[in-house]
Amino acid sequence: MTAEGALRDSVPSDEPRQRVASALRERREAALLQHPSVRRMAELLAEKCRELSWVRTAVATLDRFAALTGVQDLEGLLGEGRRDPLMAETSLRQLAAALDGRAPEQVAALAFGAKVWWRTNGVPVPWRPLTEQANQAAPIPLRAPSGLPTLALIGSGLTADELATVRVGDLGALDERGRFLADPLAEPLVVQYRDARDRREWISFLTPAVREAALKRIAELGGLGGVDPATPLVDPGDVAAAGARDAALIGAGNDINVTLCRATGDFFRTWGMPGARFGERLRVVGSRGYPAESHTISPTERRTR
Numbered sequence: 518m519t520a521e522g523a524l525r526d527s528v529p530s531d532e533p534r535q536r537v538a539s540a541l542r543e544r545r546e547a548a549l550l551q552h553p554s555v556r557r558m559a560e561l562l563a564e565k566c567r568e569l570s571w572v573r574t575a576v577a578t579l580d581r582f583a584a585l586t587g588v589q590d591l592e593g594l595l596g597e598g599r600r601d602p603l604m605a606e607t608s609l610r611q612l613a614a615a616l617d618g619r620a621p622e623q624v625a626a627l628a629f630g631a632k633v634w635w636r637t638n639g640v641p642v643p644w645r646p647l648t649e650q651a652n653q654a655a656p657i658p659l660r661a662p663s664g665l666p667t668l669a670l671i672g673s674g675l676t677a678d679e680l681a682t683v684r685v686g687d688l689g690a691l692d693e694r695g696r697f698l699a700d701p702l703a704e705p706l707v708v709q710y711r712d713a714r715d716r717r718e719w720i721s722f723l724t725p726a727v728r729e730a731a732l733k734r735i736a737e738l739g740g741l742g743g744v745d746p747a748t749p750l751v752d753p754g755d756v757a758a759a760g761a762r763d764a765a766l767i768g769a770g771n772d773i774n775v776t777l778c779r780a781t782g783d784f785f786r787t788w789g790m791p792g793a794r795f796g797e798r799l800r801v802v803g804s805r806g807y808p809a810e811s812h813t814i815s816p817t818e819r820r821t822r
Contacts, residue, residue, distance in 0.1 A: 532563075532564070533560040533561070533563040533564040534560055534563075536563035536564075536569060536572070537550070537556070537559045537560055537563045537572055539569065540559075540563065540569040540570075540572040540573050541559070541572065541573060541576060544573065544577075546573070546576045546577045546580050547576075549576055549579065549580055549591075550576075552591050552592055553592070554591060554592060554595050554634065554638045555576065555579065555591065555634065557637060557638060558575060558576075558579075558630075558633055558634050558637045558638065559572050559575065559576055561637050561694075561695045562575055562633070562637075562695075564695070565691075565695045565719065565720045566719060566720055566721060567674060567712065567719040567721070568673075568674035568721060570674070571721070571722060574629060574630070575629060575630040575633050575634070576630060577630065578626065578627050578628070578629045578630030578631070579591075579630030579631055579633075579634050580630070581627050581630070582608075582612055582627065582628070582630055582631040582634075585612055585615040585616070585627070586608060586611045586612055586615060588608070591634075594608065595634075595635075595638055595640070598635060598640045598642075599638075599639060599640055602640055602641065602642065605635050605640045605642045606642055606643065608631070609628060609631060609632070609635075609642060609647060610647070612624075612627065612628055612631060612647070613628070613647040613648065621646065621648040621725065622724070622725045622726065624646075624647050624648055625646065625647070625704055625705070625725045626725075628647055629705050629722075632644055632705060633691070633705070636690070636691055636692065636693060637691065637693055637694075637695065638693065639693045640693075641692075641693075644690045644700070644703040644704055644705065645702065645703070645704055646704050646725075664730060665727070665730045665731065665734055665750075665751055665755070666680060666751045666755050666756045666758070666759035666760075667759040667762065667763070668724070668726055668727045668730055669683075669708075669723060669727050669730075669731075669750075669751070670759065670763065671724070671727075672724060673708065673721045673722070673723055673727075674721050675708070675710055675721060676713055677756050677757070677759065677760040677763075678713045679710045679711065679712070679713050680710075680750075680751060680756055681749070681751065681753050681756045682710060682711060682749075683708055683710055683749070683750045683751070684746060684747050684748060684749060684750060685701065685735060685738070685744055685745070685746050685747075685748045685749075685750055686699050686746025686747060687699075687708055687709045687710065687750070688700070688701040688703070688706055688707070688708055688723075688731060688750070689701065689703055689706075689707050689709075690703035690705075690706075690707055691707055691720070695720075697709050697720065699746065701731065701732065701735060701741060702732070702741075703728075704725065704728060705722050705723075706722065706723045706725075706727065706728045706731070707720050707721070707722060707723075708720065708721050708722070708723055731750060734750065734751070
């Protein structure tokens with residue numbers, strides 16, 4: 518996969534529309550699809566992203582952008598931004614101001630839809646953090662060496678095998694037609710990859726924590742000006758370690774779930790379903806002469822009655 522190659526346009530023209538409808542079915546934000554610019558963004562993401570969650574995220578956070586900045590007419594705002602790109606940047610700064618005091622990750626998450634919307638509709642707003650770099654949170658501390666792979670697998674939709682093929686040059690942004698632009702400093706940060714099954718090219722997005730961890734990794738490899746774009750973003754051994762850790766966590770979670778389910782089943786097999794002994798408790802009142810709430814029929818009593 519080349520770092521600057523355009524993504525392959527192999528999806529039938531009607532499929533993105535169908536995928537958008539599926540992603541936003543019965544969701545309030547689907548009303549935004551009446552705006553041509555929003556539909557364009559959603560269908561472009563549906564074509565380029567294997568994970569439909571990015572369609573939902575983009576439309577939902579664009580809705581929040583409009584609410585927080587007081588925008589009533591998205592198409593009108595887009596027209597103004599096309600005439601004056603600085604106005605588009607101002608709208609993003611207004612969003613950041615409305616979120617003053619929030620964590621940088623929260624600001625980045627809520628700016629996601631607006632940044633993608635502007636870009637995919639022809640307005641080249643900067644894809645950079647809206648908060649000061651000095652205030653950026655440090656990467657989530659995870660045990661080396663599998664911290665970056667573990668973070669990168671969370672929410673991106675990539676498998677461990679797919680992540681192992683990602684190169685430094687596969688990190689970047691999108692242009693107005695959804696084509697990949699190499700830019701490891703971008704926020705939101707795009708990653709392009711090939712499907713492990715059919716080798717089709719897709720894109721996904723990485724969290725701010727992954728962006729920071731990736732920049733740290735690139736710095737260790739020689740920095741943005743010194744690292745070869747073909748260099749693997751993560752070491753295959755680290756990916757394997759992350760995969761093993763994830764498998765162990767999933768296995769532990771499954772064991773806990775099975776144990777709790779068995780305990781619940783054993784309880785009801787012993788004591789019966791809720792209300793099953795209500796009639797027996799009423800009979801105790803008449804036969805033994807004390808209030809039902811003062812005596813509970815034990816499983817042993819129940820078997821001998």
